[in-house]
Amino acid sequence: xxxxxxxxxxxxxxxxxxxxxxxxxxxxxxxxxxxxxxxxxxxxxxxxxxxxxxxxxxxxxxxxxxxxxxxxxxxxxxxxxxxxxxxxxxxxxxxxxxxxxxxxxxxxxxxxxxxxxxxxxxxxxxxxxxxxxxxxxxxxxxxxxxxxxxxxxxxxxxxxxxxxxxxxxxxxxxxxxxxxxxxxxxxxxxxxxxxxxxxxxxxxxxxxxxxxxxxxxxxxxxxxxxxxxxxxxxxxxxxxxxxxxxxxxxxxxxxxxxxxxxxxxxxxxxxxxxxxxxxxxx
Amino acid sequence: xxxxxxxxxxxxxxxxxxxxxxxxxxxxxxxxxxxxxxxxxxxxxxxxxxxxxxxxxxxxxxxxxxxxxxxxxxxxxxxxxxxxxxxxxxxxxxxxxxxxxxxxxxxxxxxxxxxxxxxxxxxxxxxxxxxxxxxxxxxxxxxxxxxxxxxxxxxxxxxxxxxxxxxxxxxxxxxxxxxxxxxxxxxxxxxxxxxxxxxxxxxxxxxxxxxxxxxxxxxxxxxxxxxxxxxxxxxxxxxxxxxxxxxxxxxxxxxxxxxxxxxxxxxxxxxxxxxxxxxxxxxxxxx
Numbered sequence: 219x220x221x222x223x224x225x226x227x228x229x230x231x232x233x234x235x236x237x238x239x240x241x242x243x244x245x246x247x248x249x250x251x252x253x254x255x256x257x258x259x260x261x262x263x264x265x266x267x268x269x270x271x272x273x274x275x276x277x278x279x280x281x282x283x284x285x286x287x288x289x290x291x292x293x294x295x296x297x298x299x300x301x302x303x304x305x306x307x308x309x310x311x312x313x314x315x316x317x318x319x320x321x322x323x324x325x326x327x328x329x330x331x332x333x334x335x336x337x338x339x340x341x342x343x344x345x346x347x348x349x350x351x352x353x354x355x356x357x358x359x360x361x362x363x364x365x366x367x368x369x370x371x372x373x374x375x376x377x378x379x380x381x382x383x384x385x386x387x388x389x390x391x392x393x394x395x396x397x398x399x400x401x402x403x404x405x406x407x408x409x410x411x412x413x414x415x416x417x418x419x420x421x422x423x424x425x426x427x428x429x430x431x432x433x434x435x436x437x438x439x440x441x442x443x444x445x446x447x448x449x450x451x452x453x454x455x456x457x458x459x460x461x462x463x464x465x466x467x468x469x470x471x472x473x474x475x476x477x478x479x480x481x482x483x484x485x486x487x488x489x490x491x492x493x494x495x496x497x498x499x500x
Numbered sequence: 501x502x503x504x505x506x507x508x509x510x511x512x513x514x515x516x517x518x519x520x521x522x523x524x525x526x527x528x529x530x531x532x533x534x535x536x537x538x539x540x541x542x543x544x545x546x547x548x549x550x551x552x553x554x555x556x557x558x559x560x561x562x563x564x565x566x567x568x569x570x571x572x573x574x575x576x577x578x579x580x581x582x583x584x585x586x587x588x589x590x591x592x593x594x595x596x597x598x599x600x601x602x603x604x605x606x607x608x609x610x611x612x613x614x615x616x617x618x619x620x621x622x623x624x625x626x627x628x629x630x631x632x633x634x635x636x637x638x639x640x641x642x643x644x645x646x647x648x649x650x651x652x653x654x655x656x657x658x659x660x661x662x663x664x665x666x667x668x669x670x671x672x673x674x675x676x677x678x679x680x681x682x683x684x685x686x687x688x689x690x691x692x693x694x695x696x697x698x699x700x701x702x703x704x705x706x707x708x709x710x711x712x713x714x715x716x717x718x719x720x721x722x723x724x725x726x727x728x729x730x731x732x733x734x735x736x737x738x739x740x741x742x743x744x745x746x747x748x749x750x751x752x753x754x755x756x757x758x759x760x761x762x763x764x765x766x767x768x769x770x771x772x773x774x775x776x777x778x779x780x781x782x783x784x785x786x787x
Contacts (some may be wrong), residue, residue, distance in 0.1 A: 234589040238601060241586040245608045245662060248619025251629055255622050265633045309519040312512050330527060333765050335719025337736040341743050341758040342530025345537050345751055363526040431613045431722045436744045450614050450726055454762070461622070464615040473611050479603065 249468060256461035274462040281459065287448035294358060294444060295427040298365040299420045302373050305366075308415060310377045311404065315387055328374040330368055336432030339364065343437055356441040364433050369423035376422070380415025384408075417480050421474045426468065538755035551756035561738060561757060568735040569764070571649075572717035580710050582657070583664025584702075589680060590665075591672055602669065608662040613722035614735040620646060620655050620727070648727050655723055659733035660713050671705030708775035718765055735761050 236486030256274050278284055313320045331339075343364055348355040354363075386408055393403035431446040439447060445467065452460045540573045541548050592599050611619070623630050624646045634642045644650050683693045699706075701726060719735035735757065742754030 230592070234592040237585050237589040238593070241582060241589075241661065242601060242604060244658070245605060245611075248616060248623055248658070249608070249611055251622045252615070252619045254629075263627055263632065265629060265636060300758075305522060308515050312515055316512055327523065327527075333715070333769050334531075335721065335736070335761075335765070337719065337721040337739050337764050338534075338758045339527075339530065339763075341739065341751070341754050342532075342534035343526070344743050345533045345755065346530045356729075363522070366522060367526050388757065411512045429610055431615065431726075432740075435722075435725075436740060439531075439744075446614055452705060453614065453618055453726065457618075457622075460618055464618060467615065468611070471607065475603065475607050 223397055231307075246340045249464075252464050255457060256465045258458075272391075274458040275466075276457055278462040278466070282442075284448060284459070284463065287443050290358070290442060291445040294361050294365065295424050297358075298362050298369065298427050299423050300424065301362065302366050302369055303416060303420065306370070306373045307377055307409075307412075308404075310332070310374060311381060311386065311408065314378060314381055315390065324374070328370045331370060333415055336430070339367070340433055342354040343433075347437075356438055358438075360437050361434060361442070364437065365427050365430065368430065368433075369426055372422045372426070373419045376415045376419035377412065380412035385414070387414075393400045412491040414481050418478050419479050421481075425448075425471050425474045428467065507765045514707065534755045534758060537752050538759050540752045542752060544752060547592045551753050552760070554753060555756045555760055560733065561735075564733045564738045564757075565760070567733055568761075570720055571653060571656055571734070574653055575660050575717045576710050576713035578653075578657045579660025579664045580668070580706060580711050581663050583668050583709075584706065585670045586661070587665045587672055590669070602665070605665045606661045609659075609666060611662075612659045612720075613725040616655065616659060617723050617726035619659070620651075624654070647731065648730075651725060652727070656717050658721070659720070659723065660717065660728065663716055664709060668702075669678055669706065669710075669720055670704060674705070680744060690744040704775045704778045708772040711772040711775070715765045715768040715772075718761065718768070753763065 254267060255261060257270050257272060259269035259271050259273070261267040310324075312323050320471045325415065344355060346352065348362050388477070389407050389411065390400070390403050393407045396399070430445065431450065434444050434447050435450065436491060438444075440451075444449075445463065449460055449463045449467075537544070537546050538551055539548060539549070556565075586605070590598050590605075593601065620628075622628060624629065624644065626646075628646070632644050634640060646653070649672075671730060679697055683697055688696065719736060721740055724732050724734055724737055725740065739754050739757045739761065742750045742757065
């Protein structure tokens with residue numbers, strides 16, 4: 219009897235463990251073989267590589283074309299995220315505290331990118347920006363403009379949640395009662411408090427911009443080659459460099475994710491008791 | 501709320517201005533231009549429904565639409581089933597390992613597009629690792645052609661799974677442990693519990709996730725493009741080819757097809773929105 223009772227959960231355990239393991243292995247498999255490829259000498263008609271070397275990485279990090287692409291990707295990502303924060307954090311703050319009538323509308327607008335996959339939004343952008351007076355197609359500017367829209371949902375969500383979590387309305391009131399102007403209160407009180415959320419949004423946005431291919435290829439392509447476009451061109455030419463690029467990209471994503479988890483799990487610092495003042499929810 | 505002078509309001513509106521300008525320049529205006537362009541003739545002039553007629557009747561494009569819809573339906577369906585089982589299995593682990601599994605799965609949502617195409621070529625390409633392994637083990641029936649529809653379906657299913665897990669996982673919290681215990685006390689078996697309680701409770705969330713996965717596959721371009729450039733007749737591939745291909749660009753037709761794709765996506769996401777509302781209401785009633 220007792221044995222019977224114990225066996226049942228044990229069988230469930232094995233079953234769930236098996237499902238989780240199979241799915242996770244399936245998900246990790248393409249990345250693992252890509253890694254294996256990047257450290258292989260020759261791997262053509264054998265199940266496992268014939269030998270191992272770090273040569274691909276040496277070649278990759280001495281390839282000027284790759285380094286240039288990497289630099290461009292960083293520049294695009296840094297500029298996009300910085301501009302997005304400068305524009306969006308005050309916007310979200312003002313709308314959620316002072317113009318609640320716009321809140322619902324803003325929530326809908328920031329979700330628009332989900333209904334507009336890259337290939338669709340590229341059509342309008344090409345139409346508008348490949349001819350004068352705004353011929354910025356093929357430059358970094360059109361990428362920054364378009365990526366700003368793509369990362370909107372993530373920036374909005376993180377910033378909005380942080381403002382809620384630190385009870386921004388009460389913080390502002392307290393700061394103003396103590397004699398601070400609105401601008402000073404925002405810069406010295408609100409901003410430091412929502413910083414962890416803003417950093418999380420930045421890191422997520424960074425990884426999205428870094429991994430974006432469709433717009434980079436369709437709007438700019440070879441005239442401002444970023445890492446993903448470099449990877450696409452390399453794929454047919456040199457598998458070793460391609461795989462090393464992918465592993466490098468993924469190592470970078472991994473670092474961003476670890477940072478997001480570390481920062482995201484930290485409790486927001488707030489001196490105010492969070493009684494009562496639960497804000498209206500959408 | 502005291503002492504709000506008109507000048508302060510003006511400052512606030514001024515601070516909102518950059519956002520509106522950006523939205524106008526990179527979302528609204530391009531969308532309007534695309535819409536206008538879709539009603540132009542080949543020369544970019546006049547007013548015609550010809551592009552839509554061509555998009556919805558020419559065999560090349562009707563096949564593309566049909567292929568895309570089929571591939572999206574199949575990959576979303578298989579993806580959601582695998583994701584649901586995996587997500588539920590994750591919940592049975594202790595919190596620490598559960599969170600670690602979720603993080604791994606969430607991170608793999610980044611493995612899409614060009615890197616995914618590469619990974620699958622190394623695994624299942626003509627000289628791929630598993631292709632050779634299966635052949636050596638005498639399991640040739642497991643070998644499939646990556647550059648066929650079956651191969652493409654596998655790739656799509658792959659990238660649907662982590663997204664599905666990400667979306668389904670939160671809705672699993674709606675299932676309360678007590679229900680399971682009560683059901684089992686009343687004599688229900690596992691199958692009965694899932695059929696009568698588990699699945700109905702999760703249904704709105706599942707349908708919502710399904711529509712998001714469907715949209716996810718419908719709009720996907722990079723993976724298929726990187727895998728075989730233009731061998732697959734898919735709607736996004738056609739659009740990409742029409743507006744930025746090596747051949748003479750036909751932006752007007754591309755615009756019309758893009759609008760058609762957008763409308764299909766909007767419908768899928770509209771269903772998602774409705775389902776989420778239904779799920780929320782169901783949850784509130786339950787309390």
